Amino acid sequence: MRTYQQNETLPVETTVKLTTELIKLDALLKVAAVADSGGQAKHWIQQGLVSVNGERVIQRGKKIRPGDVVDVDVPPKTRIVVE
Numbered sequence: 550m551r552t553y554q555q556n557e558t559l560p561v562e563t564t565v566k567l568t569t570e571l572i573k574l575d576a577l578l579k580v581a582a583v584a585d586s587g588g589q590a591k592h593w594i595q596q597g598l599v600s601v602n603g604e605r606v607i608q609r610g611k612k613i614r615p616g617d618v619v620d621v622d623v624p625p626k627t628r629i630v631v632e
Contacts, residue, residue, distance in 0.1 A: 560620060560621075560625070560626035560627055560628040561625050561626065561627045561628070562627075562628045562629075562630065563581055563582075563583075563627065563629055563630070564629075564630045564631075564632055565577065565580060565629055565630070565631050565632070566632045567614075567615055567631060567632065570614065571612045571613060571614050572612075572613050572631075573609065573610050573611065573612065573613070574590075574594060574599065574601065574606060574608070574610065574611040574612075574613055574619070575587055575590040575591055575594060575609040575610070576590075577613050577619060577629065578590035578594075578599070578619075578621065578629075581627075583621050583627050583629065591609050593621065593623060594606065594608070594609045595607055595609070598621060598622045598623055599619065599620070599621050599622070600619070600620045600622070601613065601617055601618070601619050602618055603618075603620075613631055614631065615631055615632050616631065616632075617631045618630055618631070619631065
């Protein structure tokens with residue numbers, strides 16, 4: 550789990566409840582309204598600005614399942630909890 554320094558702001562947290570078994574990472578960023586477009590989500594992922602369960606991910610098609618936590622390191626920092 551990531552720890553935050555005293556001068557860092559805590560991430561905005563949002564929860565997404567899946568109605569399917571899984572969702573691709575880029576689609577999750579759009580569904581959670583973190584990314585405005587698929588292109589923006591793809592760019593952030595390829596730049597290494599997205600992590601899943603604490604590990605940086607550069608695969609936009611990474612399968613996300615309930616229980617995963619996705620952190621997006623662009624202002625405002627956002628944490629997506631997947632249920």
